[in-house]
Amino acid sequence: MTEQSSHRPLSALSAEELDAFAATQREAYEQVRTKGLSLDVTRGKPSAAQLDLADGMLGLPSTTKDRSGTDVRNYGGLAGLVEIREIFAELLGVDLDQIVAGNNSSLTLMREVLVDLLLFGGIDSPRPWKDEDKVTFICPVPGYDRHFGLLAELGIEMVTVPMREDGPDVEAVAALAKDDPSVKGMWLVPTYANPTGATTTQEVAAALTSMPTAAPDFKIFWDNAYAVHHLTEDETKSADVLSLASAAGNPHRAIMFASTSKISYAGAGVAFLATSVEQVTWYLDHLGMGSIGPDKVNHLRHAEFFQDADGVRAHMRKHAEIIAPKFAELDRVLTERLAGYEVATWNSPTGGYFVNLDVLPGTASRVVALAKEVGLSLTPAGASFPHGQDPKDENIRLAPTMPPLAEVTEAMEVVATCVLLAAAEKLQDQGA
CATH class of the missing domain: 3.40.640.10 (Type I PLP-dependent aspartate aminotransferase-like (Major domain))
Structure with a gap:
């Protein structure tokens, strides 16, 4: 994650500045609501394009016997x-x-x-x-x-x-x-x-x-x-x-x-x-x-x-060509929208299927609820902890692999808006 940004930490804003920031985020949030979105980044499923990579298997196997001559159907x-x-x-x-x-x-x-x-x-x-x-x-x-x-x-x-x-x-x-x-x-x-x-x-x-x-x-x-x-x-x-x-x-x-x-x-x-x-x-x-x-x-x-094993490795490079741009886009949007405010951190993984997003403590459940109200399904807050109980209420798992790239962009824009709105609300409450 790149932290270079002109954004000021929300905690450094005056009460008046924080109120104005919160109002701006609420307006942006209401604009999202009018779009009637239906987006889902809840689980780390492969996309249809990834599944298509294996369609050559549909005509296999070419024989009913393994190399020892044993009938695999039995x-x-x-x-x-x-x-x-x-x-x-x-x-x-x-x-x-x-x-x-x-x-x-x-x-x-x-x-x-x-x-x-x-x-x-x-x-x-x-x-x-x-x-x-x-x-x-x-x-x-x-x-x-x-x-x-x-x-x-x-x-x-x-x-x-x-x-x-x-x-x-x-x-x-x-x-x-x-x-x-x-x-x-x-x-x-x-x-x-x-x-x-x-x-x-x-x-x-x-x-x-x-x-x-x-x-x-x-x-x-x-x-x-x-x-x-x-x-x-x-x-x-x-x-x-x-x-x-x-x-x-x-x-x-x-x-x-x-x-x-x-x-x-x-x-x-x-x-x-x-x-x-x-x-x-x-x-x-x-x-x-x-x-x-x-x-x-x-x-x-x-x-x-x-x-052979090299065949699997070559196949996985094709997977990476499909999903790596989605992870890059997720990182780009979150960096552009959130870096500098000091209300969220996330990783830039070099493999796997997920991005770990930590938001301002006490706001993860609110972020997920806000997203749901405007048509974005996120993994429940706390899902990455036993019994779904995150003691800090700060962790959200993001799964960008399944949606098309354009939907990843749209989903992360919504996530960023919800993170900022929830953080502003939390800080307003703390200052009240």
């Missing part, structure tokens, strides 16, 4: 097709025997693992998690709302730590995990995090995988959803968490998840789980009670379409 192959596992083992930096290819949703894999841990315990658990007095997860914030919703549904308690530019606050994580055996794990989106865009460094990952924990079966749910979702030519490399965990003597601590949901088709992709070889066996043993194999036809379709 039962079996619980760990998934070797061909697609090889491609994503390279992309995710893991060994072939450490990775499983499933159906389309990595969130489903996360839920399966959590449920298995609750019902049966892990290979390093003294007992099933359901038999503990309570189970707690550490949640870096701002974070991914679906992670928090999954924990809430399963009755798992949540404690928060700050998400920083180099990953979660390691000291805070270590302090929570060291003495409390109920702290069984943590979430982490390590590469281009949702929504902050932060990437966990190798050093932070090493600290997380080696830190002492009171629970012998502490798990890091390493949701590498955006591992190859670069927006610039400077492609950030994910930390090698499985090797770090193994070297630290905690080989079963990290469980990695990923998918092609924002690579090929969001509703018809392939999801992946990667962890220690022993923990892969643990997962497959439980999976085998409810499945006789994933959609290997879809696996083969993807393997034929991408051919």
